[in-house]
Amino acid sequence: xxxxLYAHPFSSYCxxxxxxxxxxxxxxxxxTLSPDNPQVLEEFAALWPIRRFPLLVDEGRTxxxxxxxxxxxxxxxxxxxxxxxxxxxxxxxxxxMDRFFDLYVSTPQQKIVFDSLRPEAERDARGxxxxxxxxxxxxxxLDRTMARRTWAAGEHFSLADCAAAPALFYADxxxxxxxxxxxxxxxxQRLLARPSFARAVDEARPYRPLFPLGAPQRD
Ligand SMILES: N[C@@H](CCC(=O)N[C@@H](CS)C(=O)NCC(=O)O)C(=O)O
Numbered sequence: 001x002x003x004x005l006y007a008h009p010f011s012s013y014c015x016x017x018x019x020x021x022x023x024x025x026x027x028x029x030x031x032t033l034s035p036d037n038p039q040v041l042e043e044f045a046a047l048w049p050i051r052r053f054p055l056l057v058d059e060g061r062t063x064x065x066x067x068x069x070x071x072x073x074x075x076x077x078x079x080x081x082x083x084x085x086x087x088x089x090x091x092x093x094x095x096x097m098d099r100f101f102d103l104y105v106s107t108p109q110q111k112i113v114f115d116s117l118r119p120e121a122e123r124d125a126r127g128x129x130x131x132x133x134x135x136x137x138x139x140x141x142l143d144r145t146m147a148r149r150t151w152a153a154g155e156h157f158s159l160a161d162c163a164a165a166p167a168l169f170y171a172d173x174x175x176x177x178x179x180x181x182x183x184x185x186x187x188x189q190r191l192l193a194r195p196s197f198a199r200a201v202d203e204a205r206p207y208r209p210l211f212p213l214g215a216p217q218r219d
Contacts, residue, residue, distance in 0.1 A: 003057070005029070005030060005055075007032070007055075009032075010207035017066050023196045031043070056072065070084070083158050094159050097160035097163070100138070101168075102163055109131075109135065112132065112174050115131075135175045147183045166200070168191065169192070172188060173213065
């Protein structure tokens with residue numbers, strides 16, 4: 001086993017990488033980031049002072065950023081599911097959608113959650129309102145886009161769907177996807193039915209009480 005993943009099962013960006021690993025049955029060693037494992041936390045901080053997870057370590061080589069980790073896995077540990085197409089034009093579409101989910105769904109979603117963890121006096125009401133507006137705008141654009149697609153970048157499951165699954169999962173908990181966005185809701189359901197993501201969701205179930213806004217009684 002050469003791959004070590006520093007991660008937490010409830011983290012959205014970790015789930016993004018877990019989906020890629022599970023899609024291809026890639027073996028790896030869990031290095032679970034938890035206060036119960038101070039040694040793992042120490043190793044992680046030494047390896048990556050920025051302390052954003054997940055982090056992949058392959059025979060001493062550290063790979064940061066969920067998208068780059070998935071690119072790395074495709075390059076060095078390819079499996080039956082090609083998450084970034086060989087065709088460069090198709091790959092561009094995949095990468096564009098991957099950026100969309102990270103920047104315009106996950107980022108505003110995290111802004112709202114992190115703001116809720118601040119003391120009342122340090123909250124950023126304007127920033128949260130902007131984040132909610134961004135999510136509505138993103139849902140609206142995505143609804144038109146997904147009306148014509150099965151997966152984020154077309155008919156093949158890809159890196160963009162690895163990004164989309166946890167992003168839409170938690171975004172819906174944080175800022176509900178309105179009933180009018182039927183194609184986004186249907187796409188989120190397709191993602192939940194995908195075995196790789198279903199497994200990641202199941203592994204994270206015990207941690208739902210940690211969700212700062214209160215996890216709903218549903219997926
Ligand atoms: N751009 C990074 C984002 C990673 C990220 O924000 N991870 C969260 C967990 S989902 C984290 O490290 N949170 C810890 C913190 O913000 O202190 C990636 O794609 O890997």
